[in-house]
Amino acid sequence: MRCSETLQPLVLYxxxxxxxxxxxxxxxxxxxxxxxxxREQKxxxxxxxxxxxxxxxxSAQALVAHLRGRATRQGIDLDTALRAPPPEPTTCCGRGCNGCVWEGYYNAVRYWADDALEQLG
Structure with a gap:
């Protein structure tokens, strides 16, 4: 990727x-x-x-979008080849409970991502 004005190399992140x-x-x-x-670091x-x-x-949405994008570039529909990613919770009470539905969701997204990465090779 390059800047249209200066042709300087750019990185999208x-x-x-x-x-x-x-x-x-x-x-x-x-x-x-x-x-x-x-501390000194990159x-x-x-x-x-x-x-x-x-x-x-x-971050869960970004991970799903990234893996779906990779799959699309390889000509793979992950929802068909694997399964759809887990749905976002709708039952959280917002009190930060131990074992919150969001913790389960993040773990389920990680398991889906592991399976997707295996599917993508």
Whole structure:
């Protein structure tokens, strides 16, 4: 991907915080290091879908969208070849209970993602 004005190489990425939006940065920034969280480290690190455990609705939706996109590029409909991802809960009381329906949902999305990754090879 390149900038239409300068032809500078760009990288499209999804943030793993906030609204999990899509962002574009100059590719050179991905190799920079700096002091983050009190220590010298790379500005960015690659996170594989296989290693991502959803912790909120946005990360679960991003994981499902990512895997569906990969499948589509391979000509696979995961809902047919595997099964649809688990539906979002509708019965949460909002009190943060131990064993909340959301915890079960995030685990179910992770199991679906593991099966999807196996299907995708």
């Amino acid at each position: 999804r943030a793993l915080y906030g609204g999990f939006g899509l962002w574009v940065r100059p590719s050179a920034m991905f190799n920079e290091t700096g002091v983050f969280e009190g 500005r960015f690190r690659r996170i594989r879908a296989a290693d991502l455990m959803p912790a909120d609705l946005a």
